[in-house]
Amino acid sequence: MTLDETTHLHARPTSPSDRPVLSVDRLTVDLDGADKQPGLVEDVTFDVYPDRTLALIGESGCGKTMTAMTILGLLPPAIAASGGSVTFEGRDLLTLKPSELRQVRGGGIGMIFQDPMSSLNPTMKVGEQIIEARRLHIDEPRNQAAKRAVELLDQVGIPNATSRVDAYPFEMSGGMQQRVMIAMSIACDPKVLIADEPTTALDVTIQAEILDLLATLQRDLGMGILLVTHDLGVVADFADEVAVMYAGHLVEFGSVRDVFHHPQHPYSQGLLDAMPQGAKPRSQLAIVSGRVPMAGQFPSGCRFSTRCPHVVKRCRQAELSTIDVALDHRSRCLLVQSGELTLAPRHVNGDADGQ
Ligand SMILES: Nc1ncnc2c1ncn2[C@@H]1O[C@H](COP(=O)(O)OP(=O)(O)O)[C@@H](O)[C@H]1O
Ligand SMILES: [Mg+2]
Known part of the structure; x- marks a missing residue:
């Protein structure tokens, strides 16, 4: 499908009752060190709404990942937010302690990255990783979490989920690993999903399947999605705001x-x-x-x-x-x-x- 054949470009959003689930307000991030750059990210303001997708676009090096990482509290050591706020569930994430942020990450805010192996633990069975996430974030008893792990793998379209829970990531194809990462990202029923180039590393057919999956999950769970991409075809197909x-x-x-x-x-x-x-x-x-x-x-x-x-x-x-x-x-x-x-x-x- 080409851009000119896209099924629809979404109409203007929000009914007045819609409240953003994530508000980034005048966010500024500074880089210290040899290439010092105050305002590496500067004065960035946007809202993410429930059940809607905001695409963050721009060429490589424009600060998309840095913005996403700031929201998640995952900035590299020489980089720090110096202004603005990131409001989620009534709290400014920029002011949270590391332990509080860990609770938000993978809990209320799910995340998906380009390379699934950067978030999956290679030495742990995929089912165990989901169980661990649910136990950590929602303190669920092990047997219930184990049951939910199978359901989640099934929900993201992994065949034979009952036996695949016992697979290690390296035993799966790239597309299946990406599905596992998506299962992990939604494991704790997040309100917001941050997806940084989630399909860039995948071939075109799998990309389309993964995006369809995200659209279905969004419909089912009502998540707001922040989608980082450099792909305008994906934006046209998938996003509401840009x-x-x-x-x-x-x-x-x-x-x-x-x-x-x-x-x-x-x-x-x-x-x-x-x-x-x-x-x-x-x-x-x-x-x-x-x-x-x-x-x-x-x-x-x-x-x-x-x-x-x-x-x-x-x-x-x-x-x-x-x-x-x-x-x-x-x-x-x-x-x-x-x-x-x-x-x-x-x-x-x-x-x-x-x-
Ligand atoms: N670990 C890092 N240390 C210093 N500068 C970085 C680091 N990572 C990225 N940058 C710089 O931050 C800017 C934004 O990068 P990034 O957010 O990765 O862009 P994008 O995701 O839009 O491609 C770029 O100028 C890049 O060189
Ligand atoms: Mg990036």
Whole structure:
């Protein structure tokens, strides 16, 4: 399936009764050490809603993983949050003790990474790993947890779950390992699932199966999903809202429909235009010409100014935040905000009202 054949671009979200399950507000993360970069991630704001998927997109090195790791409290030693908040179930996760964060991770917030072996214990049977998670997070008696482990493996589509609980991860294919990781991630009925490039390492058919599985689980469990991806086909198929990151800044935020039809930042427009119509399903994001600056080398003002075709002198001086430039649609571009730049709407075929 190509983007222009996508079944639907979701309509604008939230009914007024919807409350976010996870709120990231003006999050700033600093890098210390030789490549010192205050604002490695800077002023990032978004909400994740129950039963909805927010896609975090941008080229490699834009800070998507760093943002996810900050939420999970899994930052490497030289990196630390220095501002903003991450609110989950009434608490700011940035202020929790490590032991409290461990309880949240794998409990209320599930996580899936690109490489299943980074989260699975190679020396432990897969069923045991699920049992351990449930005992740790919800203090469930062993025999009940064991029963639930089989159900979970079955639920994520692992054949012969009753016998596969006794398999070790290395006895399984990559696609099956990914399913085990998903079973682990939902083992404690999370309210939020953070999935960082969950299908990038898998071949196309398995990718589609895993995404279908996530969609089914989301429907069943009502989880909010934060999906990190560089794949716009996945975004179009799967996400409701999209946050575009560039060099640690959130440059645009809106519904998938609005952003795909009316990008309001030159970077997002570049990304979308770089995805050829008729591209292979879930093909890699083509690169806008130039490169994302490395940490420690961000330009002042708009960080995209060094690659932007519309740049003017003021872009390099202005300290901006994202503001609404249309209903529920935020942009960080100075020229879009001031009305000096109007980006052309994009026509996404197969979506009749592509206005
Ligand atoms: N362990 C690390 N130490 C220092 N800098 C890092 C580390 N990991 C990533 N970075 C830097 O942080 C920035 C964001 O990286 P990352 O969040 O991994 O990007 P993405 O997930 O969007 O590809 C990049 O400039 C990257 O070089
Ligand atoms: Mg990443």
